[in-house]
Amino acid sequence: MTVWGKTAQVTDRSTRAAVALRGARLSYGDRVLWDGLDLDVAPGEFVAVLGPNGSGKTSLIRVLLGLQPLSAGTVHVAGGNRRIGYIPQQRAIDVSLTLRGRDLVGFGLDGHGWGVGWRNRRERRGKVDAALESVGAMRYADEPIGLLSGGEQQRLRVAQALVGDPEVLLCDEPLLSLDLANQRVVSDLIDARRRTADTAVLFVTHEINPILPLVDRVLYLVDGRFRIGPPAEVMTSRTLTELYRTNVEVVRVRDQIHVVGAQHVCEDEPHHVADEG
Amino acid sequence: MENFFDFRLTVELLGYVQPMLIAGAVLGLVAGLLGPLVVTRKMAFAVHGTSELAFTGGAAALLIGIGVGYGALAGSVIAALLLGLLSRRDSDRDSVIGAILAFGLGLGVLFLALYKGRAANKFGLLTGQVVSVGSTDLWLLIGSSVAVLAVLAFIYRPLHFASVDAAVAVARGVPVRTLSVVFAVLVGVATALSVQLVGALLVLSLMITPAAAASRVTASPLKATVLAVVFAEVSVLGGMLLSLAPGMPVSAFVTAVSFFIYLVCRLMSGKRERVQ
Numbered sequence: 001m002t003v004w005g006k007t008a009q010v011t012d013r014s015t016r017a018a019v020a021l022r023g024a025r026l027s028y029g030d031r032v033l034w035d036g037l038d039l040d041v042a043p044g045e046f047v048a049v050l051g052p053n054g055s056g057k058t059s060l061i062r063v064l065l066g067l068q069p070l071s072a073g074t075v076h077v078a079g080g081n082r083r084i085g086y087i088p089q090q091r092a093i094d095v096s097l098t099l100r101g102r103d104l105v106g107f108g109l110d111g112h113g114w115g116v117g118w119r120n121r122r123e124r125r126g127k128v129d130a131a132l133e134s135v136g137a138m139r140y141a142d143e144p145i146g147l148l149s150g151g152e153q154q155r156l157r158v159a160q161a162l163v164g165d166p167e168v169l170l171c172d173e174p175l176l177s178l179d180l181a182n183q184r185v186v187s188d189l190i191d192a193r194r195r196t197a198d199t200a201v202l203f204v205t206h207e208i209n210p211i212l213p214l215v216d217r218v219l220y221l222v223d224g225r226f227r228i229g230p231p232a233e234v235m236t237s238r239t240l241t242e243l244y245r246t247n248v249e250v251v252r253v254r255d256q257i258h259v260v261g262a263q264h265v266c267e268d269e270p271h272h273v274a275d276e277g
Numbered sequence: 278m279e280n281f282f283d284f285r286l287t288v289e290l291l292g293y294v295q296p297m298l299i300a301g302a303v304l305g306l307v308a309g310l311l312g313p314l315v316v317t318r319k320m321a322f323a324v325h326g327t328s329e330l331a332f333t334g335g336a337a338a339l340l341i342g343i344g345v346g347y348g349a350l351a352g353s354v355i356a357a358l359l360l361g362l363l364s365r366r367d368s369d370r371d372s373v374i375g376a377i378l379a380f381g382l383g384l385g386v387l388f389l390a391l392y393k394g395r396a397a398n399k400f401g402l403l404t405g406q407v408v409s410v411g412s413t414d415l416w417l418l419i420g421s422s423v424a425v426l427a428v429l430a431f432i433y434r435p436l437h438f439a440s441v442d443a444a445v446a447v448a449r450g451v452p453v454r455t456l457s458v459v460f461a462v463l464v465g466v467a468t469a470l471s472v473q474l475v476g477a478l479l480v481l482s483l484m485i486t487p488a489a490a491a492s493r494v495t496a497s498p499l500k501a502t503v504l505a506v507v508f509a510e511v512s513v514l515g516g517m518l519l520s521l522a523p524g525m526p527v528s529a530f531v532t533a534v535s536f537f538i539y540l541v542c543r544l545m546s547g548k549r550e551r552v553q
Contacts, residue, residue, distance in 0.1 A: 065448050065450075066450065067447065067448070067450075084448075086445055086448040086449070088444050088445060088448070091444075096492060097317065097441060098313060098316075098317060098491075098492045098495070098496055098497070098498055098501045099317075099441050099496065099498060100496050100497060103441075103497075103498055104441075104442065107437075107438045107441075107442055107445065107446070107449075108445070108449075110434070111434060111435065111437075111438035111442075111445075111446065111449060111451070112434075112435055112438065112446070112449045112450055112451050113434055113435070114431055114432065114434065114435065115430065115431060115433065115434060116430055116433045116434060117433075117434045142496070142497075143496065144496035145496070160445065170448075
């Protein structure tokens with residue numbers, strides 16, 4: 001276990017959680033994003049983080065990555081930030097960029113290390129190949145990355161996050177701008193990883209339906225209020241009406257959940273950890 | 278004009294220009310190694326802006342009577358730091374460069390107007406002047422180049438990561454902003470060195486053109502870097518040798534060779550894309 005802050009390594013056998021937040025508070029000046037947040041994510045657990053824009057979903061990811069200090073409370077992440085895999089949303093990549101899929105995946109392994117990185121090249125190549133193989137991206141691993149489709153690029157993103165053998169996987173809208181088939185492929189890859197390697201998954205999304213069958217628990221954030229629980233408990237008219245403090249209707253159609261009522265319940269605004277100061 | 282490509286004259290002159298060739302080879306290496314990162318980070322305009330400020334520094338040095346090389350170095354490092362610190366967001370960068378570049382050039386023109394020395398020195402700052410590279414200049418050039426390459430080797434991997442995939446690099450704890458300022462300074466030093474060889478107006482032919490050509494023919498960062506070094510060396514050394522017999526400015530030949538390589542690479546990549 002690693003504690004962000006002064007202490008580098010603290011072993012705590014009483015908490016076996018992959019991610020543990022205790023009394024966590026995040027505020028910018030007077031604006032409180034969330035307060036009193038207690039969250040334990042067990043190894044292998046899939047937690048969806050939902051909420052309108054500005055509710056602090058991406059800030060939560062930044063806190064877990066160690067990029068944003070908490071205003072109060074503590075945060076523990078198993079293995080420290082070197083054992084966190086991070087999957088961002090798909091974004092347009094310049095077609096002329098001098099980069100192949102295998103280079104992108106390689107960055108996930110040791111891109112943060114100093115030096116040129118010529119030592120252990122053979123071992124490195126083996127790990128990158130294995131990660132590419134695991135997401136079925138071998139066929140286009142040597143193509144210029146800008147020429148690949150959005151779905152192919154996101155598979156590479158998954159491989160990039162998995163190549164470091166993470167204990168925690170932080171996904172920030174990884175399905176955004178993908179078609180349904182590719183949403184399925186990418187979310188199934190993430191699901192397979194947590195089942196085979198017991199990796200904890202925190203999945204920030206504005207749209208729960210593509211991942212609904214995979215989700216163990218939901219963290220729903222609205223204007224500083226939040227609820228944590230299984231989808232069946234949180235995604236109800238009563239709970240969401242309380243959270244939004246306005247009349248919200250949750251409609252179940254076949255296996256899908258539709259939230260009707262609050263104007264700002266659904267949003268598509270792209271955002272990113274790097275964009276916030 | 279009859280001795281434009283006089284081989285015997287070229288061989289005779291070789292002995293005199295050996296320091297210049299060494300300087301050229303070192304610059305080709307530095308420019309070739311930095312170039313692909315400069316192109317990836319879309320810093321062509323920043324390089325141009327930095328080289329104009331190297332001109333300003335060189336002009337100031339002429340005026341107060343110190344080595345032009347030191348003046349150019351000071352000018353472009355100050356420029357690189359200003360660009361790195363003032364343009365925190367990509368969207369700002371072009372306008373910040375434009376503003377600094379214009380002011381710097383104006384200052385340079387003023388310094389040259391006040392300078393009462395040889396007119397050739399003035400023109401040389403803009404278009405290249407390596408008639409003779411003195412031994413002091415050569416050691417300054419080699420020392421600065423070694424320093425640039427040593428720093429580059431240390432920061433290469435996270436810098437490359439940050440250049441192509443900033444969002445994930447930030448998430449992995451790479452100090453993206455600091456690296457971009459450090460890289461701007463490296464580019465500034467390399468630019469100042471190139472200014473002495475090809476002049477402020479033509480630095481792009483060493484820093485950008487070879488890397489841009491390489492990126493047309495390969496998607497592998499390693500191959501692109503190797504090719505960029507080869508292209509830069511061929512441009513610099515080839516351009517220098519070609520300039521000997523006609524006694525014309527080096528920069529004209531260096532830019533011609535590097536542009537020719539660029540055209541060939543574009544044609545090749547055009548064919549490759551149609552095949553796919």
